Amino acid sequence: MLSPDIENAMNTQIAAELYSSHLYLAMSAYCEEQALPRFAHWFRLQSDEEREHALKFLRHVVDRGGRVMLTGIDAPAVGLRQPQGRSSRRWRTR
Numbered sequence: 001m002l003s004p005d006i007e008n009a010m011n012t013q014i015a016a017e018l019y020s021s022h023l024y025l026a027m028s029a030y031c032e033e034q035a036l037p038r039f040a041h042w043f044r045l046q047s048d049e050e051r052e053h054a055l056k057f058l059r060h061v062v063d064r065g066g067r068v069m070l071t072g073i074d075a076p077a078v079g080l081r082q083p084q085g086r087s088s089r090r091w092r093t094r
Contacts, residue, residue, distance in 0.1 A: 002066040010061045011069045017054035018073055021047045026076040 002010070028043035061068050 002061065002064050007061065007066040010057055010066065011071075014054050014057045014061075014068065015071050015073075017050050017057065018070075021050035021054065022073045023076045024050060 024043045024047035028040045028047060031037070031040035031043060058068050
């Protein structure tokens with residue numbers, strides 16, 4: 001059985017992992033819109049990895065008799081920009 005403090009901390013971490021997954025997914029979508037498929041793919045992989053982290057924490061809490069409390073995921077900040085240090089032409093693929 002998890003102590004209430006540990007259970008709360010684990011639930012906070014689950015929320016953070018899911019937010020990170022959501023943020024990476026937003027970056028992936030932006031890169032798709034900008035015709036940057038390799039960036040989009042990389043960000044999608046990162047999103048999947050963060051979601052896997054959340055699922056591992058979730059399983060840990062459940063396996064120890066705790067209760068998972070999923071909360072809403074905040075929307076990522078808008079206003080993503082072109083990757084820095086490169087002209088937009090060099091980043092686009094044909």
